[in-house]
Amino acid sequence: MATRYDSGVSGTLTERGDLDVRAWLARLLLDLEEQPIGSTSTCANPECDRPVDYIGHGHAPHYCCKRCKNRTGEIRRRAAQQLDVITEFLGASRGKHGIPRGEFEHRARMLRWWLEQMPQDG
Structure with missing residues (x-):
């Protein structure tokens, strides 16, 4: 049996193979009924x-409320600002000793990751 995820998106659907179109669509419909897509995230x-x-209908929401949308925009701005400062600092401090570059590089990687996770519309 295929792994079941809450979203229902990751299920295994029937391959078409040698089935005619009508038979394949009927089997696909049964597969989709067994693996509905979740309507909550x-x-x-x-x-x-x-x-x-x-x-x-309308634009699919990313946020539970207006406050969360606004807060995500603020988090995004702060993360981008920190990333800019760290990137500038790492460039200016290249070749200098006693600077914990690894910690700053790790923070920059984490900030980039966070920025990728947050929608741009916030």
């Missing part, structure tokens, strides 16, 4: 774990 604010429901 978590808020895109990294500080929030409340659910966000897909309502089926």
Whole structure:
């Protein structure tokens, strides 16, 4: 049996193989009924774990509320600012001793990762 994830997106669907189109679509429909796609996700604010429901019309929401959307924009701005400062500092301090470059490089990698996780619309 295939691994079941809460989202329902990762299930294994029937390969078409030698089936005719109608038979394959019928089997695909059964597979989709067995593996429905979830209509709830978590808020895109990294500080929030409340659910966000897909309502089926308009723009699909990323946030549980306006406050989380605004907060994510602030987190994104601060992370980008820190990343700029660290990048500038690492460039200016190249070849100098006694500077914990590894810690700053690690922080820069983590900031880039966080920025990739947050939607741009915040």
